[in-house]
Amino acid sequence: MSYQKPVSGCQQCVVRNRAICSSLSPSELDVLNKIGRRVPVHRGQTLMWEGDDSSLVANVIDGVLKLSTSTADGREQIVGVVYPSDFIGRPFGSTTQHSVTALSDAQVCLFTRSAFDEFARAHPELEHKLLQRTLTELDRARHWMLLLGRKSAGERVATFLLEMAHRLADATCAANGQPAERFELPLSRQQMADLLGLTIETVSRQLTRLRQAGIIDLPDRRAVVILDHEAMEAEAGNG
Amino acid sequence: MSYQKPVSGCQQCVVRNRAICSSLSPSELDVLNKIGRRVPVHRGQTLMWEGDDSSLVANVIDGVLKLSTSTADGREQIVGVVYPSDFIGRPFGSTTQHSVTALSDAQVCLFTRSAFDEFARAHPELEHKLLQRTLTELDRARHWMLLLGRKSAGERVATFLLEMAHRLADATCAANGQPAERFELPLSRQQMADLLGLTIETVSRQLTRLRQAGIIDLPDRRAVVILDHEAMEAEAGNG
DNA sequence: CGAAAGGTTGAGTGCTGTCAACGTCCGTGG
DNA sequence: CCACGGACGTTGACAGCACTCAACCTTTCG
Numbered sequence: 001m002s003y004q005k006p007v008s009g010c011q012q013c014v015v016r017n018r019a020i021c022s023s024l025s026p027s028e029l030d031v032l033n034k035i036g037r038r039v040p041v042h043r044g045q046t047l048m049w050e051g052d053d054s055s056l057v058a059n060v061i062d063g064v065l066k067l068s069t070s071t072a073d074g075r076e077q078i079v080g081v082v083y084p085s086d087f088i089g090r091p092f093g094s095t096t097q098h099s100v101t102a103l104s105d106a107q108v109c110l111f112t113r114s115a116f117d118e119f120a121r122a123h124p125e126l127e128h129k130l131l132q133r134t135l136t137e138l139d140r141a142r143h144w145m146l147l148l149g150r151k152s153a154g155e156r157v158a159t160f161l162l163e164m165a166h167r168l169a170d171a172t173c174a175a176n177g178q179p180a181e182r183f184e185l186p187l188s189r190q191q192m193a194d195l196l197g198l199t200i201e202t203v204s205r206q207l208t209r210l211r212q213a214g215i216i217d218l219p220d221r222r223a224v225v226i227l228d229h230e231a232m233e234a235e236a237g238n239g
Numbered sequence: 240m241s242y243q244k245p246v247s248g249c250q251q252c253v254v255r256n257r258a259i260c261s262s263l264s265p266s267e268l269d270v271l272n273k274i275g276r277r278v279p280v281h282r283g284q285t286l287m288w289e290g291d292d293s294s295l296v297a298n299v300i301d302g303v304l305k306l307s308t309s310t311a312d313g314r315e316q317i318v319g320v321v322y323p324s325d326f327i328g329r330p331f332g333s334t335t336q337h338s339v340t341a342l343s344d345a346q347v348c349l350f351t352r353s354a355f356d357e358f359a360r361a362h363p364e365l366e367h368k369l370l371q372r373t374l375t376e377l378d379r380a381r382h383w384m385l386l387l388g389r390k391s392a393g394e395r396v397a398t399f400l401l402e403m404a405h406r407l408a409d410a411t412c413a414a415n416g417q418p419a420e421r422f423e424l425p426l427s428r429q430q431m432a433d434l435l436g437l438t439i440e441t442v443s444r445q446l447t448r449l450r451q452a453g454i455i456d457l458p459d460r461r462a463v464v465i466l467d468h469e470a471m472e473a474e475a476g477n478g
Numbered sequence: 479c480g481a482a483a484g485g486t487t488g489a490g491t492g493c494t495g496t497c498a499a500c501g502t503c504c505g506t507g508g
Numbered sequence: 509c510c511a512c513g514g515a516c517g518t519t520g521a522c523a524g525c526a527c528t529c530a531a532c533c534t535t536t537c538g
Binding site: 073076080090097124128131139144146148149197239 | 306308309310311312314315316318319329330331332336337360363366367369370371373374375376377378380381382383384385387388389390435436476477478
């Protein structure tokens with residue numbers, strides 16, 4: 001991993017006002033500046049490995065990354081997807097419980113865990129932001145457990161697309177004036193399957209079914225257009 | 240819900256040294272004492288409802304409770320099981336994302352969220368304990384996602400029994416000198432099914448299969464004895 | 479242009495859900 | 509004390525959804 005010189009200035013950071021650092025004063029930021037390094041991560045590169053000693057933590061500046069775990073025989077489950085301003089790694093703990101891999105080229109602001117832990121202990125406002133973020137992630141993870149434990153393949157795929165639309169959508173208007181949503185998937189079919197607890201073939205079939213039903217369009221492999229938002233909600237099992 | 244007089248003394252609390260309150264000095268405990276109330280909860284009673292305004296939080300003093308969510312059409316998923324010294328409720332957030340229901344008669348130390356939030360903001364050591372606990376819960380939830388997304392019914396039941404044994408086991412020795420573990424399940428078959436993302440029939444069949452294979456014994460409806468720990472690990476898919 | 483990676487479609491199987499009957503345990507009330 | 513009813517659990521028959529295996533198509537890249 002190629003370390004670069006210290007972050008030129010947290011003040012100019014694009015996630016300055018959204019990441020947990022937003023709790024800090026300019027002088028505190030200067031200190032943080034000295035212990036963090038901005039590091040580029042290439043698509044497919046794994047930043048942390050499941051089971052490793054937890055020696056690094058980071059803020060995501062740009063790009064999308066996955067968190068994943070595997071069984072002994074190689075079955076994989078994606079347990080989280082993180083976006084700019086999200087926090088990754090396991091502070092205050094000895095081992096990392098899941099791997100972190102870049103889904104797109106990305107940039108992260110990397111800290112050694114020991115330096116970050118020490119800094120965080122001295123800055124309660126930062127810990128508070130981290131607590132809020134962790135509580136939100138826990139709610140999200142538990143909500144996903146409902147999908148994995150109780151939803152059908154059709155419901156899983158529809159739920160996933162709606163969540164992606166919610167996170168990524170460029171709201172536009174179709175020619176007929178009906179609202180439409182288009183976005184680019186940050187995941188391959190295999191990654192969607194690993195997130196949804198399905199196989200690649202089942203994901204593909206469900207997407208085809210939704211397309212043939214006129215509920216979505218798939219202009220290319222990575223693009224999705226939601227044509228009928230109401231039908232999607234029904235497909236997702238939301239009332 | 241019947242409120243009782245304020246906790247007579249946190250100093251004497253059985254979870255005093257394990258719950259997040261362990262971060263507090265005697266004088267700080269006195270303050271906390273004034274805003275918390277010890278409340279009994281009967282088996283089956285629901286303390287918080289999914290979707291409600293988050294107006295209460297609590298520490299578990301005694302008993303076992305479940306956290307659960309449901310789909311619009313009534314399918315349920317248990318997303319967590321909490322034990323004495325665990326924290327429940329959603330501080331610093333407006334709504335509760337899952338219901339909390341007692342699996343056994345229980346006692347909790349209840350706070351209004353507003354009072355707790357205010358107290359926590361003023362006591363960084365308490366927030367730090369809460370952060371550690373939340374990070375651990377997040378790791379646990381994400382690990383359970385692997386079970387729900389990727390494991391077979393047999394693996395799920397075996398994994399669940401091993402985790403229960405780990406949490407509850409009275410280590411004993413069988414007559415032949417081989418180590419054995421016996422424990423009482425805090426969950427009914429239906430609740431096990433809701434936790435594992437299975438049906439009650441499938442749980443029952445897998446238990447019968449493990450019993451007939453000589454890997455476990457089921458002395459009565461709620462008791463389990465693990466006869467062959469190694470075989471259980473293999474059944475659980477832990478390589 | 480060819481190969482490799484990613485994605486779709488089809489045929490068939492099997493695991494787990496559904497529906498139903500039956501068994502067991504326990505508390506209640508005659 | 510016994511009869512009854514309800515909650516809980518087990519077992520069986522069957523069906524269907526999702527997985528497996530395989531072929532084929534599309535896109536990308538050397």
